[in-house]
Amino acid sequence: MKSAGAQGIQAVDLFCGVGGLTHGLVKAGIGVRAGFDLDPACLYPYEANNPGKFVEADVGATDADKITRFFSDSAVSLLAGCAPCQPFSTYSQSGRSTKRVNDWQLLRHFGRLVNEVQPDLVTMENVPQLAQHSVFSEFLQNLAGYSVSWSVVDAARHGVPQSRKRLVLLASKFGPEYLALPSTSKKIATVRGTIGKLPAIAAGEASDGDNLHVASGLSPLNLKRIRSSIAGGTWRDWPQDLQADCHRRETGATYPSVYGRMEWDKVSPTITTQCFGYGNGRFGHPEQDRAISLREAAMLQTFPRRYKFVPPGDPVKFNVLGRLIGNAVPVRLGQVVGQTLVRHVQELGIGSS
Known part of the structure; x- marks a missing residue:
């Protein structure tokens, strides 16, 4: 042997x-x-x-x-x-x-x-x-x-x-x-236990101490939508004037998991390559008015808090990093x-x- x-x-x-x-x-x-x-x-x-x-x-x-x-x-x-x-x-x-x-x-x-x-x-x-x-x-x-x-x-x-x-x-x-x-x-393990202690940031902003803790921007309409979203909910929680035409059609009933917030004390949905986008799934932060950051996505994939993804001085590109994190x-x-x-x-x- x-x-x-x-x-x-x-x-x-x-x-x-x-x-x-x-x-x-x-x-x-x-x-x-x-x-x-x-x-x-x-x-x-x-x-x-x-x-x-x-x-x-x-x-x-x-x-x-x-x-x-x-x-x-x-x-x-x-x-x-x-x-x-x-x-x-x-x-x-x-x-x-x-x-x-x-x-x-x-x-x-x-x-x-x-x-x-x-x-x-x-x-x-x-x-x-x-x-x-x-x-x-x-x-x-x-x-x-x-x-x-x-x-x-x-x-x-x-x-x-x-x-x-x-x-x-x-x-x-x-x-x-x-x-x-x-x-x-x-x-x-829960969302709260994993990302709950990260600094608060706004949509389109990055943390001073971690350039990967950055959230994608939101249009004025999507900012209104996420402010009307509840943790674990769907777009059905919004006022009717915020709902998209495709949602109001009967066929939209088959897409309940888009434009949603995560829940603090449960696990997150599957982290995908597009998880940085609020409209791409239930990727809204549980309480902050934004989608999860790239760092939060990586931590939900159980990468360590300080795992390095980008060489110092290089720009953070959402599509590239989202792909690398979601595919891991x-x-x-x-x-x-x-x-x-x-x-x-x-x-x-x-x-x-």
Whole structure:
């Protein structure tokens, strides 16, 4: 049996983005050596907050040698990643994959690299809908020889202050024992507990001490609308003269979650790439008359309060940062995955004499 030695688990994170999964794995005690992503905007936040090297590369054009050079023979190897599936994600709209022909190519390349690299451990996070598609069965076929555990989990049950359901897969060459994620966290994290102590700001303003704690501006009409909104409510709470024509039509009844405020003592809705816009979902601040700031979005994704996203002196761009934050794996979910894999290796005595 392979010895983990003093180096423990060493990981490479594919489709790493700004490092949400990487940061969670590191917090769990896993040595993440590198993150691969084709978006150059991810380089600074990835390397400024994590010990691994950022490799700007298209995973579809990456071969095994480019990955295995980050693994030491004495360590347990982990290949990790969230391979975006274009039919269900914003990856294809972000400029990161405009030349893709096959909707499922990214996940297929992940499976190909599992086959070529043959890491000791694999973890994959994705959208729940993936389980109903044949490409998931194809991915599982690449895991012949591995023990596999997967389930659709609600991140809120694992300490993420957000309603976010994801498919999480763990695979190991060491056996099935201790491989499943824990069923739930002891305590649900809330919006209040996560962002409640940040300085108050107005729409269109930024905090003096944190340029990421910045809120998008509101038109005069939307400012009236948010002032008429209650926490947990919808546009139906507004006076009729503030409602849009599309809302008043019968078809508008199917969109109750736009133009809403979050609730302090509940989890937030799923943080998306457009979460900085008040009209894009229930992204209004619980009591301040604005949408949540980029920093608040990042914290609801469980990035640390001081996680660095923009090089000093560079402008903060809502569309870029919203995309990077919304597409990230919540750090806390990555930590739970990492803790599960660390326990799996330790309980099986990998590395013991």
